[in-house]
Amino acid sequence: DSGVTQTPKHLITATGQRVTLRCSPRSGDLSVYWYQQSLDQGLQFLIQYYNGEERAKGNILERFSAQQFPDLHSELNLSSLELGDSALYFCASSANQGVREVTGNEQFFGPGTRLTVL
Amino acid sequence: DAKTTQPPSMDCAEGRAANLPCNHSTISGNEYVYWYRQIHSQGPQYIIHGLKNNETNEMASLIITEDRKSSTLILPHATLRDTAVYYCIVGRFGGATNKLIFGTGTLLAVQP
Numbered sequence: 001d002s003g004v005t006q007t008p009k010h011l012i013t014a015t016g017q018r019v020t021l022r023c024s025p026r027s028g029d030l031s032v033y034w035y036q037q038s039l040d041q042g043l044q045f046l047i048q049y050y051n052g053e054e055r056a057k058g059n060i061l062e063r064f065s066a067q068q069f070p071d072l073h074s075e076l077n078l079s080s081l082e083l084g085d086s087a088l089y090f091c092a093s094s095a096n097q098g099v100r101e102v103t104g105n106e107q108f109f110g111p112g113t114r115l116t117v118l
Numbered sequence: 119d120a121k122t123t124q125p126p127s128m129d130c131a132e133g134r135a136a137n138l139p140c141n142h143s144t145i146s147g148n149e150y151v152y153w154y155r156q157i158h159s160q161g162p163q164y165i166i167h168g169l170k171n172n173e174t175n176e177m178a179s180l181i182i183t184e185d186r187k188s189s190t191l192i193l194p195h196a197t198l199r200d201t202a203v204y205y206c207i208v209g210r211f212g213g214a215t216n217k218l219i220f221g222t223g224t225l226l227a228v229q230p
Binding site for chain 2: 002004033035042043044045048056058088090092094106107108109110111112
């Protein structure tokens with residue numbers, strides 16, 4: 001158990017719909033990362049938040065957005081869903097102390113949310 | 119971030135050491151080597167990391183060549199539960215962000 005929780009575990013929805021995935025980081029971790037894993041694209045970094053602020057963006061579509069709340073949990077919002085958005089969505093957290101160089105700053109991944117768009 | 123090259127798959131007998139290679143010939147001086155693994159659709163799991171010295175923890179050992187252009191992850195006594203995709207990732211971690219750029223990894227199959 002990594003200490004990172006994600007809900008829901010499974011989500012089935014239709015094209016054009018909007019869904020929200022939720023992530024609770026490990027206690028004390030300030031950074032939250034979102035990754036998408038699909039069969040054809042592999043594991044891809046989407047976005048990172050650090051203590052409520054967006055820190056890095058990867059291959060995240062404009063239809064997708066995320067935020068991190070004051071209690072440090074994060075939500076990933078996916079809208080206007082397409083068949084190709086079907087994937088596993090993972091959240092990870094790390095201590096990441098901001099601008100100070102930190103080694104051993106490994107990421108701890110949650111169990112993922114499997115999204116199926118029909 | 120430097121790119122990595124890993125064999126797509128490897129087999130290992132249960133109880134034997136599994137040696138997983140990774141090439142990262144364009145690694146720069148301030149980049150670390152990280153290893154993660156993913157067991158069948160579970161969330162990736164951190165294994166070990168290093169800069170230039172060899173490292174060992176309770177899960178594995180990491181051997182980095184002197185020129186740092188390649189490394190080997192060693193699982194000393196592989197078990198069936200070690201069957202997974204192993205990812206070698208190189209990057210300048212720390213600071214404001216340490217996003218992980220995953221490649222295709224090596225599927226290690228531990229055989230009974």
